[in-house]
Amino acid sequence: MIKTLAKFFLNKVIRWRFVGSFPEDEKYIIAVVPHSSYFDLIIAVLIRTYSGIKIKFIGKKELFNPFSAFFFRFLGGIPVDRGEKTNLVDSVVNLFHLNKIKILAIAPEGTRKNVKKWKTGFYYIALKANLPILMVSFDYKRKQVMINKKFFPTGNIKADFLKLEKMVSDVIARNKI
Numbered sequence: 001m002i003k004t005l006a007k008f009f010l011n012k013v014i015r016w017r018f019v020g021s022f023p024e025d026e027k028y029i030i031a032v033v034p035h036s037s038y039f040d041l042i043i044a045v046l047i048r049t050y051s052g053i054k055i056k057f058i059g060k061k062e063l064f065n066p067f068s069a070f071f072f073r074f075l076g077g078i079p080v081d082r083g084e085k086t087n088l089v090d091s092v093v094n095l096f097h098l099n100k101i102k103i104l105a106i107a108p109e110g111t112r113k114n115v116k117k118w119k120t121g122f123y124y125i126a127l128k129a130n131l132p133i134l135m136v137s138f139d140y141k142r143k144q145v146m147i148n149k150k151f152f153p154t155g156n157i158k159a160d161f162l163k164l165e166k167m168v169s170d171v172i173a174r175n176k177i
Contacts, residue, residue: 003050017142017143017144020146021147029132029133030055031133031134031135033136041075044057056103056104058104061079088121106125108123118161
């Protein structure tokens with residue numbers, strides 16, 4: 001029932017399409033690009049509900065205040081302190097190895113603001129945990145969520161980032177329309 005409702009809202013109410021599919025019964029990193037609006041969360045929740053896949057995400061600890069922590073944890077959120085120098089990559093890799101996370105969504109920009117350079121954490125988590133990266137984009141002009149094919153990092157971050165960026169190079173962010 002809830003899946004049907006999510007699909008109806010996504011397709012008929014806000015008129016978004018879903019292009020591609022999530023691999024089933026696998027572990028992977030979802031890199032969501034661009035992350036430009038709070039509305040991204042609504043689309044992500046609809047996609048997650050519609051697909052039936054349990055996706056965790058990393059969010060800034062400020063989102064997990066006493067009033068909203070339950071909501072964001074319910075949605076699969078994991079708070080992180082972006083101000084402290086912690087070994088977040090190794091901590092998350094360990095959660096994958098312990099099977100506490102199967103699928104993790106991360107916004108490589110690290111913010112909703114327009115950035116020129118992606119953060120590298122998602123890449124190193126995938127590399128260290130030997131996981132593929134799935135580039136997922138929210139294209140506000142075409143009103144579609146695009147799920148690209150799996151990409152396995154090689155360790156050559158410069159070359160790999162060029163390939164990953166190419167997958168989402170034509171996507172139009174919400175704040176660009």
